[in-house]
Amino acid sequence: MSEDKEINTALKENMDIKAAMSEDKHINTSILSEEILEDLKSNRIDHMTYLPGMEDIHSDIPERVIAAMEAYDYDSYTASDVRAALDKKNRGPEDFAALLSPAARPFLEEMAQLARKEKMEHFGNSINFFTPIYIANYCANYCIYCGFNCHNKIKRAKLNENEIREEMEAIAATGLQEILILTGESKQMSDVHYIGQAIKIAREYFKVIGIEIYPVNSDEYAYLHECGADYVTVFQETYNSDKYESLHLAGNKRIFPYRINAQERALMGGMRGVGFAALLGLDDFRKDAFATGMHGYLLQRKYPRAEIAFSCPRLRPIINNDRINPMDVHETELLQVVLAYRLFMPFASITVSTRECKRVRDNLMNIAASKISAASDTGVGAHSEKVDKKDKGDAQFEIDDDRSVEEVLEDMRALGLQPVMNDYVYCG
Numbered sequence: 001m002s003e004d005k006e007i008n009t010a011l012k013e014n015m016d017i018k019a020a021m022s023e024d025k026h027i028n029t030s031i032l033s034e035e036i037l038e039d040l041k042s043n044r045i046d047h048m049t050y051l052p053g054m055e056d057i058h059s060d061i062p063e064r065v066i067a068a069m070e071a072y073d074y075d076s077y078t079a080s081d082v083r084a085a086l087d088k089k090n091r092g093p094e095d096f097a098a099l100l101s102p103a104a105r106p107f108l109e110e111m112a113q114l115a116r117k118e119k120m121e122h123f124g125n126s127i128n129f130f131t132p133i134y135i136a137n138y139c140a141n142y143c144i145y146c147g148f149n150c151h152n153k154i155k156r157a158k159l160n161e162n163e164i165r166e167e168m169e170a171i172a173a174t175g176l177q178e179i180l181i182l183t184g185e186s187k188q189m190s191d192v193h194y195i196g197q198a199i200k201i202a203r204e205y206f207k208v209i210g211i212e213i214y215p216v217n218s219d220e221y222a223y224l225h226e227c228g229a230d231y232v233t234v235f236q237e238t239y240n241s242d243k244y245e246s247l248h249l250a251g252n253k254r255i256f257p258y259r260i261n262a263q264e265r266a267l268m269g270g271m272r273g274v275g276f277a278a279l280l281g282l283d284d285f286r287k288d289a290f291a292t293g294m295h296g297y298l299l300q301r302k303y304p305r306a307e308i309a310f311s312c313p314r315l316r317p318i319i320n321n322d323r324i325n326p327m328d329v330h331e332t333e334l335l336q337v338v339l340a341y342r343l344f345m346p347f348a349s350i351t352v353s354t355r356e357c358k359r360v361r362d363n364l365m366n367i368a369a370s371k372i373s374a375a376s377d378t379g380v381g382a383h384s385e386k387v388d389k390k391d392k393g394d395a396q397f398e399i400d401d402d403r404s405v406e407e408v409l410e411d412m413r414a415l416g417l418q419p420v421m422n423d424y425v426y427c428g
């Protein structure tokens with residue numbers, strides 16, 4: 001039985017959950033209090049059953065993604081499979097599978113050259129700039145690897161409309177024209193109307209607006225789109241539902257099928273683009289990266305107008321749990337994932353998180369990634385001097401690249417890349 005299944009069996013049978021979890025190298029059991037464990041035994045909900053109010057769109061895409069992931073036997077691919085994938089102009093899922101496999105490791109240099117060529121064909125030497133803004137960090141979920149989880153004793157904060165405006169003014173003054181609004185995942189503390197108001201304020205300052213919030217129904221995505229949001233990013237974290245259950249112990253996020261269908265609901269609500277990510281290192285990173293790519297690929301085929309984006313985060317330490325680490329996803333593995341995404345879906349936007357250091361990010365921008373955040377801070381109220389710092393909420397995770405917009409601009413230009421603040425012009 002796999003470790004995930006053992007944990008889930010322990011949960012189901014009210015056994016010693018802590019003992020089962022201690023077998024999992026990714027879980028620091030010191031953050032599981034007795035109170036939480038008792039609560040889990042009595043209040044545990046089925047992670048595959050929708051809760052009241054959650055829209056079920058009956059999509060076949062999750063089933064297809066998971067079937068493809070489960071069938072993906074990366075050790076079965078050979079150097080000749082990789083060679084065949086590299087020699088093609090248009091690559092399909094089988095080629096993607098080969099490029100993510102261990103057999104592709106000796107081909108990384110060639111993959112990098114091809115990825116650079118593909119990127120030049122679709123994006124030229126441009127690099128899109130944006131920054132995240134955390135307007136709240138309340139969260140009702142218990143993701144045991146995240147600093148915002150509802151049981152982690154951190155400082156919580158939520159900006160009011162004036163503070164949101166101050167923050168956005170400060171960001172706009174740096175020259176940035178794209179913003180990604182994040183809230184943590186508490187519908188109670190940061191309801192859809194609150195997020196809609198933040199988007200409307202953002203529209204006064206920015207040309208492109210993304211949101212990374214708790215998943216909502218398609219009519220709510222439609223409302224947020226009307227307020228001015230262009231795209232939605234949702235991290236699935238892992239596509240292995242057994243592992244997913246063992247990592248997401250409470251809250252709406254626990255409902256695996258509702259989360260995996262979020263991007264499709266966002267497209268049904270009229271959003272222009274959707275972003276995908278697995279948190280690499282939570283589970284088998286090759287399978288998760290494969291599922292992430294397939295998710296974007298299948299949705300793009302179903303909704304040809306959709307703009308697809310991938311993020312490539314690895315696990316980072318969090319406040320009160322510095323034992324969390326990227327485990328077996330080292331820089332070489334991260335590079336392989338980014339290259340495979342670019343060669344599989346050459347037109348997709350690829351972002352590399354500030355979880356990575358300047359050296360890693362700049363290298364990836366130069367080769368295959370197309371979008372970079374600057375002046376990032378994962379705390380609430382981090383950008384404006386006018387927002388009272390004593391009210392500032394704690395950060396979600398440690399970042400490894402805190403360069404200002406000006407510094408990232410200089411560094412991109414030094415690489416011969418052309419920074420682009422916005423590539424959309426809205427008429428009317």
Ligand code: SF4
Nearest residue numbers: 139143146148149185
């Ligand atoms: S990963 Fe997201 S949903 Fe989970 S605890 Fe962190 S902020 Fe909340």
